[in-house]
Amino acid sequence: MALKVLVGCKRVIDYAVKIRIKPDKLGVVTEGVKHSMNPFDEIAVEEAMRMKEAKLVNEIIVVSCGPAQAMETIRTALAMGADRGIHVEIPVDQMDTFQPLHVSKVLAKLAEKEKVDIVMLGKLAIDDDSNQTAQMTASLLDWPQGVFASKIDQTDAGLEIIREVDGGLETIRTTLPAVLSADLRLNEPRYATLPNIMKAKKKKVVKMTPADLGVDMAPRIQIVSVEDPPVREAGQTVADVDDLVAKLKEKGFFSA
16 A cells, blocks of 8 residues: 655754744744754654655655745755655744644645645644644544654554553554654654755755635734743752751741
8 A cells, every 4th residue: 555645844943052032022033043854843754754665655745834944944854755845935924923723724735635645743843842733634634643653553454553642652543544743752863865965956846825725824822922931940959868858848848
């Protein structure tokens, strides 16, 4: 069974960059800051590639929503081995109000248009930590979902997915088509080789807008304030257990 997979790839601030809050406290500074592909989306691309190498998948389409720079993210996924790309162009001044529901609607429309069998995403993006897109995409399509996947195997009826949950691991079986999201331990993404980076430059990337897909861009969520986490207080050393107990009592953690 040869399948077609649509993989979502988000351009985010690189994980190694120190985040700075905008003066108006309505977002973070993105200008002049290093960006890269969301690490969980890299895992999703890698899993799609492994499915293709196992002859389970015959085509991988990557999609990224964002400004012109999102093309770099698409080219990275193409260099990893994806077959073609779709760039849904979002103006820079609209990125702050481009929300998970909008992404889900875009993905659902593309899944129907491309007639894909699997929509594969990272479990969340490291910039907003929303963890909503895969679930809402499955709901819009009325497809089964296998989120937080740490292992994916094909069965005669569809897929068997091992999920990471609070209590440990959960195994589910789902039919196709389906929406999946990749957890950290699903795989370790490969590095793109120089020959594949050169090949990626020649691969087809189609540009479109949310309006082309009939997606309403009106924001549903209002950002009230973005703030740095509170500064952690310095620790204290204690001489012995009695001193520790006394300080805990002093802080009100327990009474005598």
